[in-house]
Amino acid sequence: MFRLDNKTAIITGGGSGIGKAIATVFAQQGASVHILDMDEQGATNVVKEITTAGGKAQFYKCDVSKQADVKQIVDGIAGSGTIDILINNAGIAHIGTADTTPEADFDRLVNVNVKGVYNCLHTVIPHMKQNGGSILNMASIASLVGIPDRFAYSMTKGAVVGMTLSVAKDYLKYNIRCNCISPARVHTPFVDGFLAKNYPGKEEEMFEKLSKTQPIGRMGKPEEIGYLALYLCSNEASFITGCDYPIDGGFTKLNN
Template sequence: MFRLDNKVVLVTGGASGIGLAISQTFARQGAYVHILELNIDLASQVAEEIKQEGGQAQAHKVDISKQADVVEVINQIAEQHTINILINNAGIAHIGKAHTTSEEDFDRIVNVNIKGVYNCLFSVIPHLQKAGGGVILNMVSIAATVGIPDRFAYSTSKGAVYTMTLSVAKDYLADGIRCNSISPARVHTPFVDGFIAKNYPGQEKEMFDKLSKTQPIGRMAKPEEIAGLALYLCSDEASFITGCDYLIDGGFEKLNN
């Protein structure tokens, strides 16, 4: 079950954190993984590691906030392979309330987290239509549907991606394109460690434990756990699922009283 043999997958931000886990997991399940990253050196390293494990992967440098760049890279990939799956994973975070978020920071979040997803949808969907169908999976967040302190711009962007998921799922039913999303709570990635080290020097362990316990289950998710859900939703076993958002949050939304 959950094999992806002969499937071609595009993973934005596929060389670190959740994206890295998805790239590795999908490659192990037989997919040919195209890693779309701003950091081409890191992406190339990950692609090489996947190949050394017997998988298939290729790295591409792209700034998803720039439509022309995205279209060019995806068209190049489509010349080599029939694209089957798009994972819109790349995104950036921001801390701040409405009145403390600068216009510059707000625009930066919008350009990457919203316009970046749109750019990839705009570029990939025609290729999926030509192929007779495919799968799109968007990385959302519990911040899209739950009030999270000091995450105004980030929550705004993830709310947009949540509704983009529903719109795309509806619009392309006749094309055989499924579109779903995943909404994680906190996931233990290098980003989290860097955030804690930067903002709470000398209190790393204390803050890590505090953030972990905000999930009722008592810990953060592992990137591999998010990748496992992504694998299912992109596999043929999930062929009856579209227009859905999946919480993977350790009980955060439903059990936090």
């Protein structure tokens, strides 16, 4: 079950965190993984880990906000066979309210978190139309509930959910499924860097505080997101499309 043998998967932002976990799990299950990322060192290390373990992986340095760059890479991958899976995981975070978010930051989040997803959809779907496929977009619980000081970030993740529904509807006849995942806080290197930058000397205290905002009492693990992604992109999930899956330790339903 949940094998991805002979499937080609494109994973954006696969050089660290959740993207790395998805790339690793997919490779373990037999997929040929293609990582698009700006983090050359991180992505190269992920590829090395995967290939050393006997898996198949390649890295392409790519700014997903630039459509021409995305198209060149995607067309090259498609030239060697089908593209069966697209994981739109690349994204950036931001802290701020509507009146404290600078225009430049707003534009930057739109370019990566919204336009980046669009660029990948725009270039991959024409190749997927031939044989069908599975698309998984990374949203966030910030698209489902109000999160303090996350105005621009929440806005972009709401857009991701909207794009997911549109793609799922528009490409039913091509056997293309499209879903999204909405994680709560997941313990990634980004979290550690965020705490070190904003709470120097109080990292452990703030880590514990953030962990306890989730009813289950801890942050998620990247591989736990990876396992859900694996299921949604496997043949076993062939009846699922147009859905958003919170994976949040009870955050959206059990916080009272």
